[in-house]
Amino acid sequence: MSRLYGDPIEVWTREGRPAQFVWRDRLYLVHRVTDHWVVAREWWKTTEGDPGERRFWRVEAGQGSVLGSYELRFDTAGGDWLLMRAWD
Structure with a gap:
């Protein structure tokens, strides 16, 4: 079962991917x-020099095991x- 959140998070990346x-x-x-x-994003919502992309990652993560x-x-x-969604 998944739950929707849309909560702001702080992310550290390694080689362009979320690490924690x-x-x-x-x-x-x-x-x-x-x-x-x-x-x-839709072309009318972009700014010059920024394509206005949204990049998504589905990850397995946790605390300990x-x-x-x-x-x-x-x-x-x-x-x-x-954090858009979490699965139990």
Whole structure:
């Protein structure tokens, strides 16, 4: 079962991929990226020099040996990260 959130998170990357993130004051270590995709914004919402992409990663992450699946989103226009979805 998945839950939608849209919560702001702090993310540290390694080689352009999420390596760890803080959500609700807890640190999650990314063990594996299971999917990655990019969605371009509508052309009328972009700014010059920024294509306005939204980059998504589906990851397995957790604290210690307890892992879950999470969908993270990075918005290139604002530089903001969100936790979009989590699976039990």
